[in-house]
Amino acid sequence: MEIAPKINPPLRTLLGPGPSPVNPRVLQNLSLPVIGHLDPAFLKIMDESMAMLRELFQTKNRLALPMSGTGTAGMETCFVNLLEPGDPVLIGVNGVFGTRMVDVAQRCGAQVDTVEAEWGTALDPAQFRVAFGKKSFKVVAVVHAETSTGVLQPLDEIARLVHEHDGLLLVDTVTSLGGAPVKVDELGIDACYSCTQKCLGCPPGLSPVTFSERAIEAVRKRKTKVQSWYLDLSMIEKYWGSERVYHHTAPISMNYALHEALRVVLEEGLEASWRRHRQVHEVLIREMRKLEIEPAVTESIRAPMINAIRIPEGADDAKVRQRLYDDFNIEIGAGLGPLKGKIWRVGLMGHGARVENVELLANALKRLM
């Protein structure tokens, strides 16, 4: 067999739905010496990351840790730990990731009901009220920033309803964490997961998760074992907590990367980071309008870090995206499902949320069209 040549990935400007551009400080951490997952020096890094994650999630929850795996591992962690076969769950579906939640919950053997909205619009709290009028739900799950549509779901009203009915609120903050307010304690979110490769400016590979005491209590009261050995929080907690019991070998280098990514966000300040994402998003909307490209989502529910814009009439979707790669080394995202061929998705996330990236994209599109 001929050995393949050494890889040489192109240097892209990642303005798609993720992964986003990695902060150079984070990349440097990836080349630090690997040590053992029970080395006291690593345990200190773990403790520091947990403390910083609590800050990011705006929570005092004891359980806030990065699961090994991408955002979907965080999604599965929340569902497999909270749901037992037969448990009733209500899921908001208005894009790819709500749809994925339904699939994951069904695989847990849960009884799944849904509240649906057209892709590109927000879920309506009134529909959650109607669903609660018919039965009670152990868990209610929604996606905060629907990456497939560019909608930022308002959470206050849904959170209030869920608590009124004594349910557990599960929220996907894969795309929003670090780029928009995710106030876990203030909203009373019981289970929340995210990822490293969007607004944290880190490569994909870990999934920060936090559980409230109510959620932990629900896990404790299970009658059946969590169906996934790997994602069982009662065991993972014993490694991340004071007992330090081996569960699986933590991805050391990715944990170094996350540690630096969290430091970067907190050095900037959470509020400043949210503000930067909002400001850069506004610059994008202005620049796109100059090219007669309109946003696809109503202003009040636009997710600043993932921008759905309408493909202008006459533009060849696939060709434009290919030429952005070939001629400008820029990645943007295509539309998915019913939005395929109708929208482009422009990610301005974490280290990538900068005005110079908007200018780069606007100039490239101007040349192509």
Ligand SMILES: Cc1ncc(COP(=O)(O)O)c(C=O)c1O
């Ligand atoms: C909102 C949302 N949830 C879940 C996921 C799944 O994350 P991953 O692809 O890292 O497994 C994604 C990925 O883009 C996402 O955008």
